[in-house]
Amino acid sequence: MVLDPTKHADWEIAEEAESRMKTVYQLRDELxxxxxxxxxxxxxxAKVDFAKVLDRLKDRPDGKYIDVTAITPTPLGEGKSTSTMGLTQGLGKRGxxxxxxxxxxxxxxxxxxKGSAAGGGLSQCIPLTPFSLGLTGDINAIMNAHNLGMVALTSRLQHEFNSTDAFLERGNLKRLNIDPRNVEMKWIIDFCAQALRNIIIGLGGRRDGFMMSSGFAIAVSSEVMAILSVAKDLKDMRERMGKIVVAYDKRGNPVTTGDLEVDGAMTAWMVEALNPNLMQTLEGQPTFVHAGPFANIAIGQSSIIADRVALKLGDYVxxxxxxxxxxxxxKFWNLKCRMSGLTPNCAVVVATIRALKAHGGAPLPxxxxxxxxxxxxxxxEWVEKGCENLIHHINTVKKAGINPVVCINAFHTDTDNEIKAVRRLAEDAGARVALSKHWQYGGEGALEFADAVIEACNEPNDFKYLYELETPLRERIELIAKEVYGADGVEYTPEAMEKAVRMEKDPEIQKLGTCMVKTHLSLTDNPMLKGVPGGWKLRIRDILTYQGAGFVVPVAxxxxxxxxxxxxxxxxxIDVDTETGKVEGLF
Amino acid sequence: MVLDPTKHADWEIAEEAESRMKTVYQLRDELxxxxxxxxxxxxxxAKVDFAKVLDRLKDRPDGKYIDVTAITPTPLGEGKSTSTMGLTQGLGKRGxxxxxxxxxxxxxxxxxxKGSAAGGGLSQCIPLTPFSLGLTGDINAIMNAHNLGMVALTSRLQHEFNSTDAFLERGNLKRLNIDPRNVEMKWIIDFCAQALRNIIIGLGGRRDGFMMSSGFAIAVSSEVMAILSVAKDLKDMRERMGKIVVAYDKRGNPVTTGDLEVDGAMTAWMVEALNPNLMQTLEGQPTFVHAGPFANIAIGQSSIIADRVALKLGDYVxxxxxxxxxxxxxKFWNLKCRMSGLTPNCAVVVATIRALKAHGGAPLPxxxxxxxxxxxxxxxEWVEKGCENLIHHINTVKKAGINPVVCINAFHTDTDNEIKAVRRLAEDAGARVALSKHWQYGGEGALEFADAVIEACNEPNDFKYLYELETPLRERIELIAKEVYGADGVEYTPEAMEKAVRMEKDPEIQKLGTCMVKTHLSLTDNPMLKGVPGGWKLRIRDILTYQGAGFVVPVAxxxxxxxxxxxxxxxxxIDVDTETGKVEGLF
Incomplete structure (x- = not known):
């Protein structure tokens, strides 16, 4: 009774599968x-009380840890989420x-x-409606925590402007002297609201706030989201929540959420959000859905807490x-795994014939x-030429000391000769290669893929970071640029260079992770350059710090x-069937 | 082991009681x-699937329906929520x-x-933390639904401004010609964010929105919240969601959420929110917490759906x-009950000696x-004089044809003679009177109160509306002003008069409910006038319409x-205990 993905929309397939999905009580018992x-x-x-689980299972060894990544994609995407779901279903089919x-x-x-990225075809995460529409409210909690910080900032600016020192002292408030022209933090909302990108706030009288320029960012780009993705536990989150730099005072010193005395209340809004959310694949494998930070200013990956819990409960994650x-x-390698202390066993590089052709010279989609x-x-010939990009990424995985598996995410237009070319070139580069038809056939279509991953996981590996925390900032950036991006070197704008020099002298900053900002549409910092470009230098325009999340962010x-x-x-x-309560039109 | 409310904060009492509260599974079985x-x-x-319950119990007769209201309060509040919880606990103690x-x-x-209004002392709704911090996410759902409407409005303004008719037609979009200077709807956020009250949005280039003045309101004032509070079911909510007037076009015609084609998606965000939330009193009586619309532009009361479900499940609600x-x-009488079709049996008027003194001439707190x-x-003497206000409200309840009960919400400073005076005057006015000590003693302190309510509920009554839906708008306003507020008549600004005349000719508007805006701190429209002022006229400044919620709102x-x-x-x-995960400092 499974629907045919060549004939049905993702939401129709999801809805059909949801009519016989497991309850969370079944999943609980299975786990x-x-x-x-x-x-x-x-x-x-459901949410899972991670603290209780980690405490109960602290002596159980971790399962195998698999990261799914990809070659440089086209703007259409190459099905990484679908392959993640497909691999999970394939491993499930293998028992x-x-x-x-x-x-x-x-x-x-x-x-x-773009849609909700629950996978697609017969490889999806369900139930789709809560997945797409806010789930258990974690993003809303982030929105409330973050915006409460902005309320504290803006109302403090107003009250300090309107009030005497004596009045402030009666409320046990010290004058922070925030510089309204040097505010780092914006408000957040979880929609694409370009009209709120650049705004002026505080118009009106003296009780209507303090007039200044401001703006809204999308909620998932919030530093609070970044914190949720990397926090080890509640204590760690509480500490990070007080370190967020919201602005600078008139002398240039940072003003934090802790200075505004709003960090405790911000954490209060976030306590439940720390627990990962339990869902399932179309074929019933448990799936934790937790955190969704922006990839350009944070790790861009699900949470450390979810991975820790999953590795205690599963043999393969x-x-x-x-x-x-x-x-x-x-970022998985040098940031997330370093912060979590977890060791991966294998990384999957998802490739499509379409993207390989684009890298090999076909007109860009x-x-x-x-x-x-x-x-x-x-x-x-385009596919072969495009495999240079694939091989570059295979080598990146090998530099981390773990075993690469290439997943060719099948399309019906792929030909045998094209597939053979990819197999040959990727195997020569030292990767296992699997053709996978999970989009069309679910787990049954991903058995070769699952087998390759099982083999790769059970082979010895030697996971190591690209740089150590002692490595100075500019050396780290150079290592990433040369070893991962294939650049000849790094150039800095004068502003970025000044910041880099200053940060290298600050032992607090030196301890932070390095989280690069660069386009994903090219190995270089120019999204139009495909394949493996040579003879270029990475240009660092600016360097940001997110002290709560714990990142230095070089911006390229x-x-x-x-x-x-x-x-x-x-x-x-998108609409609702008012008879059944079911939401239609999500994808 | 119950804590003493004279020595402990509300959140400490709640936390102690939560250590032995019922699970939702126990409440489910009891219900x-x-x-x-x-x-x-x-x-x-928990949420309760109202549609399933109402369908299963459609033939069960409703329980007794009790509304708790109050005399004109001081700005300190007179404990209405605490009395609601206390009465519930008292009725529970009576079995x-x-x-x-x-x-x-x-x-x-x-x-x-102000705090979270969960009651106080030994009469509270628990667990306090989820109650205070967003519960199951209904307000967040409202925020997302409402702000998605604003995204649709503002991005439509931008795309119509930037694009040719031919481009719009390719996307199957008709030009709406929205007048950016005649936008009714604002964005919402659920904090007191005065800095966002008056803002300019859309600064930047042509892809950064359309520049115009805008602003944020608090989330609970949203028309989407008003809809949640009055919707009968999902179908009713879906229909209302398309009728929200967001702006006017350049010819002055209304532009709705339906015109923006965003009403289906807005409803999708709200499906779960329609189910009422089940919590409990400190003593374990089930408590539905659902919707929280502003009292000044909506009914200011919990939802019709929650009341409908509760009346099927409980003997007393x-x-x-x-x-x-x-x-x-x-509003309960002429709006909520009319929209729900439910019939109340009794109304409680909560009074404090403090507020009666304020009405009688004591310096205003x-x-x-x-x-x-x-x-x-x-x-x-102040108490006796202040009882004029109490008697006025008793008479209002009697005009609705139901039985009034006066609850004297006890303070330790009240004297026997003061209490006696209230008893005598209120009984002479035809009300039952009970002294209640639920704040200090919980249900045990509310037995006299519970008995009075049981008697009042089991006496015949003759519920009737103040006006019929056929009554023209200005007649309705005059009836409310004279019969409920004690005014001599009504005056209109020219603008309000013009609107009133126009609305009386529109049969669609005539069908809507009338939802007055007036200060609650006086029977008049001047918050400084206490007692029962005479010789004044109600001044209507403007008349708004909320077509989704179904209200005409005369503004006084x-x-x-x-x-x-x-x-x-x-x-x-407010902070979090990082060992236990408990939130501290809420009230």
């Missing part, structure tokens, strides 16, 4: 969770106790044009790192426009923290 | 709910199958100075109507300032839809 460790949110979604850990989508793309291996896997006919015909590309809603967005086609 | 009708959110809060239905608090007051009887009870010593000494007072955060707000004292 061996105790009753009090499961916090149901309805009958098909393995497997758990997936994935990100929670933002309401912005879900209501706009499949997670996903946003974008291509140069972005997602590099553009979203919203018909695909060039070149993509529906055999072009082995544009950061847009508020996408825009298109003229023809998805919300036009 | 006779079926397994699938309960949607747990953790083990101590009755009783359910309370109350509003969900807004994050704004909870983080600012205690609900609360915001502010004094002239505001809260009048001011928040944040020490209470005048007059309030801690016996002043029977200032409407502030975005409160301000004070210099010394509650969030400074």
């Amino acid at each position: 061996g969770l105790e009753e009090k460790e499961l916090l149901p949110y309805g009958h098909y979604v 393995k106790n497997v758990i997936a850990t994935i990100r929670q989508p933002s309401g912005g793309p879900t209501m706009n044009v 499949v997670t996903e790192s946003g974008f291509a291996a140069d972005i997602g896997f590099e 553009m979203p919203g426009q018909p695909l060039d006919p070149a993509y529906s015909k055999e072009h082995v 590309g544009a950061i847009s923290l508020m996408p825009g809603t298109a003229a023809n967005p998805a919300y036009r086609r | 006779g709910l079926e397994e699938k009708e309960l949607l747990p959110y953790g083990h101590y809060v 009755k199958n009783v359910i309370a239905t109350i509003r969900q608090p807004s994050g704004g007051p909870t983080m600012n100075v 205690v609900t609360e109507s915001g502010f004094a009887a002239d505001i809260g009870f009048e 001011m928040p944040g300032q020490p209470l005048d010593p007059a309030y801690s000494k016996e002043h029977v 007072g200032a409407i502030s839809l975005m409160p301000g955060t004070a210099a010394n707000p509650a969030y400074r004292r």
Whole structure:
């Protein structure tokens, strides 16, 4: 009774599968969770009390840890989330106790044009409606915690402006002298609201706030989200929550959420959000959906807490790192695993014939426009040339000391000769290669993929970081640029250089992780350059710090923290069946 | 082991009681709910699938329906929520199958100075932390639904401004010609964010929105919240969601959420929120917490759905109507009951000796300032004079044809002579009177109160509306002004008069309910006038329409839809115990 993905929309497939999905009580029993460790949110979604589980199972060895990353994608995406779900289902079909850990989508793309990234076809995370529409409220909690910080900042500016020192002292408030022209933090909302990108606030009289420029970012780009993704536990989150730099005072000293005395209340809004959310694949494997930080100013991956819990409960844990291996896997490797102390066993590089052709010289696909006919015909030479990009990413995984598996995410237009070329070249580069048809056939289509991953996981590996925490900032950046991106070196704008020099002298900053910002559409910092470009230098424009999240962020590309809603967005086609209560039109 | 409320903060009392509270599974069994009708959110809060329950119990007669309202309060509040919880606990002590239905608090007051209105002392709703911090996410759902409407509005303005007709037609979009200077709807956020009250949005380039003035209101003032409070079911909510007027076009015609094609997606965010939230009193009586609309532009009361479900499940249902009887009870009577078709059996008028003294001539209490010593000494003459206000509200309840009960919410400074005076005067006016000590003693202190309510409920009554839906708008306003407020008549500004005349000719508008805006601090439209002022006319400044919620709103007072955060707000004292995960400092 499974629906055919060539004939049905993702939401129709999800809805059909949901009619016979497991309850969270079944999942609880299968996972061996105790009753009090499961916090149901309805009958098909639950939170898991991570602190109780980690305490109970602290002596149990971790399962195998698999990261799914990709070659440099086209703007159409190459099915990484679908492959993550497909691999999980394939491992399930092979009888393995497997758990997936994935990100929670933002309401912005879900209501706009991208959709909710629950996978696709016969490889999806369900139930789709809560997945797409806020789940158990973690992003809303982030929104409330973050915006409460902004309320504290803006009302403090107003009250300090309006009041005498004597009045402030009566309320036990010290004058912070915040510089309204040097405010780092913006408000957040979880939609693509370009009209709120640049705003002026505080118009009106003396009780209507303090007039200044401000703006909104999308909620998932919040530092509070970044904190949720890396926090080890509640104590760690509480400490981080007080370190967020919201602005600078008139002397240039940072003003934090702790200085505003709002960090405790911000944490209060976040306590429940720390517990990962339990869902399932279309074929019933448990799936933790937890945190969804932006990839450009944070790790862009699901939470450390979810991975820790999953590794105690599962023999195989499949997670996903946003974008291509140069972005997602590099952050998984040097940031997420370092912060968690967890050791991966294998990394999957997802490739499509389409993207390989694009890297090999075919006309670049553009979203919203018909695909060039070149993509529906055999072009082995483009595929072979494009494999240079794939091999570059295979080598990146090997530099981390773990075993690469290439997953060719099958399309019906792929030809045998094209597939053979990829197999040959990737195997020569030292990777296992599997053709996978999980989109069309679910876990049954991912058996070769699952087998390759099982083999790779059970082979010895030697996981090691690219740099140590003692490595100075500019050396770290150079290592990433040369070893991961294939650059010849690094150039800095004068502003960025000044910051780098200053940061290298600050032992507090030196301890932080390095989280690069660069386009995912090229190995270089120019999104138009495909394949493996040579003879270029990475240009660092600026260096940001997120002290709560614990990142120094060298910026080698544009950061847009508020996408825009298109003229023809998805919300036009979303509705509710008022008889059944079911939501239609999500994807 | 119950804590003494004279020595412990509300949150400490709540925390102690929570250590032995019932699970939602126990509450489910006590209520006779079926397994699938309960949607747990953790083990101590649940949603109840109202559609399933109402369908299963459609033939069961309703329980007794009790509204708790009050005399005209001082700005300190007179303990209406505490009395609602106390009465519920008292009826529980008398062995009755009783359910309370109350509003969900807004994050704004909870983080600012007012607190979360869960009751107080030994009469509270628990667990306090989820109650205070967003519960199951209904307000967040409202925020997302509402703000998605604003995204649709603002991005449409931008795309129409930037694009040719041909481009719009390709996306199947018709030009709406929205007038950016005639936009009704604002964004919402659930905090007191005065800095966002008046803002300019859309600064930047042509892809950064359309530049215009805008602003944020507090989330609970949203028309989407008003809809949640009055919707009968999902179908009704879906229809209302498309009727919200967001702006006017350049010819002055209304532009709705339906015109923006965003009403289906807005409803999708709200499906779960329609199910009422199940909590409990400190003594374990089931309590539905659902919706929390502003009292000044909506009914200011918990939802119709929650009351409908509670009346099927309970023999006694205690609900609360915001502010004094002239505001809260009048809306309960002529709006909420008319929309629900439910018939109340009794209304409680809560009075304190403090407020009666204020009405009788004592110096007016001011928040944040020490209470005048007059309030801690016996002043029977002030109490007697102040009873004029109480009697006025008793008469209002009698005009609705139901039985009034006066609850004297006891303070330790009250004297026997003062209490006796109230008893005598209120009984002479035809009310039952009970002294109640539920704040200090919980249900045990509310037995006299419970007995009076049981008697009143079991006496015949003759519920009738003040006006019929056929009554023209100005006649309705005059009836409310004269019969409920005690005015001599009504005056209109020219603008309001023009609107009234126009609306009376529109049969669609004529069908809507009439929802007055007036201060709750006086029977008149001047908050400084206490007691029962005579010789005044109600002045109508404007008349608004909320077509989604179904209200015409005559405005006889200032409407502030975005409160301000004070210099010394509650969030400074809220924190989390990182060992236990418990939130401290809520009240």
